[in-house]
Amino acid sequence: MLENRIRELLGRARDEARKAGMNVELSFHREQSSLIRLGNSSVALATHEALTRLDVSVQDGRKVGSFSLTADIVSADQLREAVHHAAENCRAALPKDYDPIFGTVEEAVDDSAGYDPALEALSAEAKTDLCADIIKKLKPRGRYDFSGSWSTGSTEMYYTTTANDSECYRRLTDGRFVMVLKEQDKKWELQVELSQKAAADIRAAEVIAAFDDLRPVYEQNEGFATTIGRQRVLFGPQAIAQLVGLAIWGGFIGRSWEEKRSWTAQNKFGDRILSEAVTIVDDPANPDVFSMPFDFMGKRRRRFAVVERGVFKGLLYDSASAARYGKKPTGHDLASGDFGLAPGDGPAGLEAGRKLAGDALYVPHLHYIHLPDPTKGMFTGSSRFNAMRVKNGEFVAPIFSTRVTDTSPSVFNNVVAMSSKTVTHNESATYGRRTPDAMSVPEWLLCDNIRITDVADSF
Amino acid sequence: MTIEQVATAVRGHFDRMRTAGCGFADARLYDEDASQRVVLYDGNLESNNRGLERGIGVRVLYEGAWGFAATADLDTIGACFDRALTNARAAARLPGFPKEMGPARPAKGEYRAPVVKDPFEVPLAEKLAFLTGIDERLKDDSVKQRIVHARFQRRRIHYWNTEGTDVSRFVNNTFATMMVMAPDKDGRTQRRSVELYSDGSGTRGWEWLTNPDWFSGHAERIKRELFEVVAAEPLPPGRRDLIILPGQGFLQVHETIGHPLELDRILGYELSFAGGSHVRPEMIGTLRYGSDKLNCRAGVTPNSPGTFGFDDEGTPQRDYYLIKQGILVNVLSSRTDLAEANAKAGSEVVSESGTAARACAFYRTPIDRMTNINIEPGEDGTLNDIVAATENGIIVDVPVSWSIGSNREHFHFGTEIAWEVKDGRRTRVFKNPTYQAHTLDFWRSLDKVGDKSTWLLQSVPNCGKGEPNQIMELGHGIPVMRFKDVQCGEAEAATKE
Known part of the structure; x- marks a missing residue:
């Protein structure tokens, strides 16, 4: 105490x-x-x-x-x-x-x-x-x-x-x-x-x-400049955490949904909105995360699903939004939650992921990601560290800085496979007060039809 | 403790640090760091907060390595110095290019931001009456969400260092935004907004916010333009000339000139977080950053949050060129890394501090930050003149999204609104405008720069950088600018640049 x-x-x-x-x-x-x-x-x-x-x-x-x-x-x-x-x-x-x-x-x-x-x-x-x-x-x-x-x-x-x-x-x-x-x-x-x-x-x-x-x-190997267009991408932990965070921010905030500003605005609970492989849950009992047991309205925090097996299950209401729209607060009067993307049924290990990918881009990090159109869940960001070309299931070359501009529903409806093993991605920033924050994500996520919109000639 | 008592204690600890082998030490006392934030969301007062921070941050330089410590408990200043020294000694165990302050230039004096009426002396009820008045003007059956936001800062900062510098700063800043939102026929929420701005002159107090020219007078305009955007078609993808208004130009400059010219980024000290820079030290003085039309200064603009009198190393703020006629001639720096930059360049490329050492709070250490990164007005006339000279282009205003490569070498921006320009005339409005390019190609394509009538000072209240992270306030004075042949809009498969 x-x-x-x-x-x-x-x-x-x-x-x-x-x-x-x-x-x-x-x-x-x-x-x-x-x-x-x-x-x-x-x-x-x-x-x-x-x-x-x-x-x-x-x-x-x-x-x-x-x-x-x-x-x-x-x-x-x-x-x-x-x-x-x-x-x-x-x-x-x-x-x-x-x-x-x-x-x-x-x-x-x-x-x-x-x-x-x-x-x-x-x-x-x-x-x-x-x-x-x-x-x-x-x-x-x-x-x-x-x-x-x-x-x-x-x-x-x-x-x-x-x-x-x-x-x-x-x-x-x-x-x-x-x-x-x-x-x-x-x-x-x-x-x-x-x-x-x-x-x-x-x-x-x-x-x-x-x-x-x-x-x-x-x-x-020399740097590889990929082509612009839609491609298969194998995402790694930091990129997955970014994508999940964007999906939550753009799709599952109660106020945004009430005001028709979220990409889920046209949906109701029970609708199938994402691939069946996708389950996104805020779970303080998950040992991977920092587990915040209460929020700053005194509410005890418990497992809360926003999407379960692709089905729209919940919206996050802080107390102000809940009061305004006649809903119950969901324990989200706090800077961060204990979110996670549930693991898939794909094999564990990055090696297994790349073998499964065949030919793809491996993008473990997305740098400076932003939302040109939250209503559609559109985001844009560029590859950064550890990004590689995957050919015939092998890493064959580093890739130059590559811009991905796509939407959350598109990414999470084009899931090919996900690792069955989760890892912790630490999301803590040190702006203002110390706030430990982590997300639990599969170690890899393989998606088809990811939109590549620009390629630089440098890393 | 009084300021004098703190100063006396700090000087005593300076002596102690010197004895312990420190080559330099400094201390920043935030005697008052007051803030107030008021947010009206659809007329509801959703944030009504005042804040106060008070404390001290100290830095010591030991064998070329920095240690920093901060505390809100002024009875523990001695322990704070000890902690900073311990940290510096730890850092010195893994030394790099030794940090050094260069020649001592002790400064004494004080800076007071120009203010007629201190917003903290204005009763909350009067503030709310003013902001509610704006909110009333934003109301319309077709407007679905309205936001009116104001934020005020008042800081009393005292700085001392072991060279004898003793300066005080009394800084007020005022920030405000109004925004209206409505759905278009595709269900996408469109928005139009304006931030409190100025022509760089005048004062920074309540009188600025309440001057209708700089804020409240734009309520009807943004509402009207929102309705135009809602009714508009999406911007068709393609290459066009791009005319950027200051409301968008400030962020273009911020992200693709300001950040890449911060010396700590250039030297690799921000690599693991914010990123690096496409600029290398040896390029200073020779790199063609933009066309001949590009003249960019780190300016001392009277009315701007990027004007502070003395930086957080106590150096009087300077006004200097960063880019002159398109050539990179200087960078944003503090005293600390000049020797390293020159050594890495193989010649003297930077000769004195760019007075850009800035910290956002007593509990953060100074890092290289933007001040006022201003583009000088050009000789291509008014906005109308530039439009008249454009065959096929768009005009864009106010950022919606921004995403920049880790070395600031390429970027993607979305804006609130675009006006089509055909054969020298504005024709129609487009929604969902975006554009993307590579930084140097883009600035080298700058072919029109508006005159002084187009130049406006935009404030940035929330520039993020550093580890531990810091949010900083600054300004950008920007004219209207035109860029040739830019990739605009979202093609399913855009043509490669």
């Missing part, structure tokens, strides 16, 4: 507000974040941030106001002042034309299962030494430069409201390791990306082996 001093201050603020007849929600976030950034085979920067944040929301009928504070929380007066600022905002607010939902902790949560003190304490020195070990072993094998980043840290999240005395608390550790090997003359780039829940999860030997698996095709 949260450190007593902070918990008592927050509890006192909640009780005082309740006594004053106020409806107040209190969210507390504390992080210890450390990152090393690699560039040109050196550690270009090592950082540490110790940050606490408090979010206060006050609701009075149809009026809502909020206040956020990033500062050390030291006194009851400081919390009173934060509540006061939120209340002032609420007082001057315009009433909504619907009844907003007030946050209520429906089930107390005290979850530190994902906390590894050793990962929280993992030093910049230890991280540097592990990276140095990898670089030392790989550098003599070619004209390589290494870059990357390794973010580790701990996050505490606490939520309570004046609706009752219950509290939600979660403490976890997470890490994301990314290393890029760049060939200095030919300019190609390979990447190894790993997700971390415990200090021991990143091993130099594993990273070196992953690079060694990739290097020969890049070293021994």
Whole structure:
């Protein structure tokens, strides 16, 4: 549970507000974040941030106001002042034309299962030494430069409201390791990306082996410029996570659907909208992901399917959208979920995937993906790291930067096969507050008729 | 703690860091980082938040390696320096080209953003009355969604370093957007929007937002144009001349000139996240980036979120050419990487800081960021003059989507609206416009640049970069520009460039 001093201050603020007849929600976030950034085979920067944040929301009928504070929380007066600022905002607010939902902790949560003190304490020195070990072993094998980043840290999240005395608390550790090997003359780039829940999860030997698996095709072959048009593509984990994320964002957000702005807008629950092979679920019980047990309206999060065997099953409603459109919130008042694309029945292993693909493009990463037309689920992005041509089931050449412009329904209706093995793709960004985020995806996804719209003459 | 107490403590720790072997150290105190965000969605106040951040970030340079630490607890400044030193020592275990600050240029002074009426002194009720007034004007039975959004920042930042620099910045920024949406006959949601903009002069306070020329006066126009887009046919694919208005041009410049000219990207320090650059250090001074018509500056524009007085290394902000008559002549830099760039180029290609070291918060370290990346006005007249000189083209405005190659070598943009130009006249509106090209080919095809009457300053409130990630504010002053023979529209199988 949260450190007593902070918990008592927050509890006192909640009780005082309740006594004053106020409806107040209190969210507390504390992080210890450390990152090393690699560039040109050196550690270009090592950082540490110790940050606490408090979010206060006050609701009075149809009026809502909020206040956020990033500062050390030291006194009851400081919390009173934060509540006061939120209340002032609420007082001057315009009433909504619907009844907003007030946050209520429906089930107390005290979850530190994902906390590894050793990962929280993992030093910049230890991280540097592990990276140095990898670089030392790989550098003599070619004209390589290494870059990357390794973010580790701990996050505490606490939520309570004046609706009752219950509290939600979660403490976890997470890490994301990314290393890029760049060939200095030919300019190609390979990447190894790993997700971390415990200090021991990143091993130099594993990273070196992953690079060694990739290097020969890049070293021994010239870049391949593919043709524009529709092609068979074997997607890898990061690209799959991007595609699933886009499908969710463009198709399964309740507000967008209600407002006819999603690619599912013409569909109703029960419709077959994607290939039967496709099941997309938000599941906090999935051990692959970071498993957020509650959301920031106090709702206990449980398995929630948006598509099951290709059939439209659900839409994600945060409390504001639910209130506005007369629906029930689905536990999605939070920055990220615990989503996953369920595995298929294809063979495990990338080698099996490429054999099955025959002739295809292997695109494990999609860079800078964006949505020219969310209503149609249209996206565009370009290949980046580790992309290769597959011919007769073998990787035969690296491919130049290739643009894919297609739609979510087209991709997920053209599924040929999916691996039966899932992997974790760490989706955490470090914008703003630390928010561990991962997606569980099959290790490969083979699709036909993927639209290639541009090809560069470089990697 | 008062500012003076913090300054005294910081100077004491500077001495300690020097004794510990650090060649340089600095500290940024955000005494106040206040924000306010108000969002009306279909008239409902969906976001009504104020925020306050306060804390300190410190950097130390030890044996050519950087360590950074930040804390919101000002009673632990000493521990924060210790943490930064520990980090720098760890970084020094895997050394690269040594980071160095170059010659010391201690600066003293302060910068105050030009503001007549501080938005934080304007009561929320008055703000809501103003924004609701705009929302009322956006209402129409055919408009299905309306968004009116305003965001305000006020920062008091104090900076000290071991060279004796002592500068303060008092920065206000104001951002606002209005948008209307409606479905077309194909069921696709179309949208039209405008962001608060300016001609680069004036002040940055409440008076800017409430000047109808720069924001509220466009409500009826975007509504009218939305109805035109909804009724329009999709843009047929094909190669055409492309006329870009400043509302789209700012992002074109941002993504395909600004980012590739950040020195940290050029040197490979952003490779694993944001990407690299098609520019290499030895190209500075010789690369033909665009046609002779292309003149691009890192500018000090009076009224822009990209104007800040001193960067986050305490260097007074400079105004300089990045591209002159199409030739790349400089890049966006801080003090840190100049020596490395010159060494890699084999000659001196950069001589002084581009004053582009910027951090978004006390808990983030300065990195090379855009300031005001402005295209100078040209001599090809008004928008009407450029249209009159165009046989077969489209005019595009305001981004819907943007996707750029990892080295910024190619791109794909979608925009809200396109107007067809045939034989020197605007004829009709197209919906779903997109275009794609390769960066250098594209800028080399620039053949018309509008005069000062076409030049507008667009704000960017949300440029993302860096690890740990940072969201930065900046500006782009952009004239109307025309590019020859660009692939436009979405063909099922577009012709290869």
